[in-house]
Amino acid sequence: MLSTEKSVYIIGAGISGLVAAIELERAGYFPVILEGSDSIGGRVKTDETYGYLLDHGFQVLLTAYPELSRYLDLDKLNLKKFKAGAIILEAGGQSFAIHDPIRNPLKVFAMAFSKVGTLWDKYKMYALTKRLKEKSIEAIFTSPQSTTLTYLKDFGFSNRIIHNFFKPFFSGIFLEDQLSTSSRMFEFVFKMFGQGYAAIPEKGMGQIPQQLFEQLAHTQIRFNTKVSLIENNTIHLDSGNSLTADQIIIATAPGKLIGQDNLDYHQVTNLYFTLQQSFIVKPMIGLVPDDKFMINNLVFLTDVSKKYASDGRALLSVSIIKDVKGLENLETLVTKELEALTGIDANFFEHIKTYSIEKALPKLTDVKNSAPLQHVKLFDNVFLAGDQLLNGSINAAMTSGRLAVKALLSNA
Secondary structure, three states: OOHHHOOEEEEOOEHHHHHHHHHHHHOOOOOEEEOOOOOOEOOOOEEEEOOEEEEOOOOOEEOOOOOHHHHOOHHHHOEEEOOOOEEEEEOOOEEEEEOOOOOOHHHHHHHHOOOOOOHHHHHHHHHHHHHHHHOOHHHHOOOOOOEHHHHHHHHOOOHHHHHHHHHHHHHHHHOOOOOOOEHHHHHHHHHHHHHOOEEEEOOOOOHHHHHHHHOOOOOEEEOOOOEEEEEOOEEEEOOOOEEEOOEEEEOOOOHHHHOOOOOOEEEEEEEEEEEOOOOOOOOOEEEOOOOOOOOOEEEEHHHHOHHHEOOOOEEEEEEEOOOOOOOOOHHHHHHHHHHHHHOOOHHHOEEEEEEEEEEEEEOOOOOOOOOOHHHHEEEOOEEEOOHHHOOOOHHHHHHHHHHHHHHHHHHO
């Protein structure tokens, strides 16, 4: 059969599903995407609410991700970059900064005397940045694994800088507060920060899947179409109907779709507030190392991109990785914490919306950058995609979509 005559279904219109559709179209296929929600993007979405752009959870795009050049026009996204480093926030309105000593050499003197860590820590930060710039991604993902916490201690960092910087910063990325994530993932993310920038599209993270979608010319997307089970070449829908496919790509965690247990995920709670003006006044993330606070990190997205607010006010994103499910008056409690951290009266923080994201990031013990094609082939006609196959990142989601189509084509 010609590729145009074969029925290929993709389950899920997230990043990996959209990339799989792009690759299938390039090979001459006319795929159909079955999406359970009413929109594309999966975990990468942006809502417009009261004139504010609200990403589903605080997310950034690391410009050094190698897959981006295959699928995205970064210039068209009009990326707005964060400054390297972070602002450390303490009770009583005290704050101090940490900077990248390679990117900001003029800040080295100030860094040497900041209380974020010891002078030795500043040297070790420089040494780690330089070391990982020279280490290939392939070498990172074939290195022996430990926890991130063990890795940092073995590298020689003090408990002070681990507590003040590494723990709150990478807890916000890994969505767990013990730094138990694989050291491979830490090295990869740290390298990406060192080689490129953290950035957001001018009009929200949802512009990333939107740009992928706009590349599709022969793909049909059926929204609000939930899949309950896949048996051989039959797709059973929640509606009770079924579809027959020549080939299927499951671009989401397969779990019960194939009769297995569902994957475990890290969760995050993301709250948005608006203020008359930012108290950080620079495109940097604020970290809260004190465990007494629920807040892990915060950022004024309007300090990075003015387009996140249509009224000229400041848009504040607050992230909590602790389990606050069922906690009453969460928004009020968070404004009280913000008051304790900044000295700004809690009443000035106007709540816009709260996102409780239970499936924010897959829990993975063995992270990798790629996989043999036989590992993404489930059955003769069923293939797997999704970042849970490799590592929790936009880069991995793209890689997995490409690998699934490569396996499908090699099996055709």
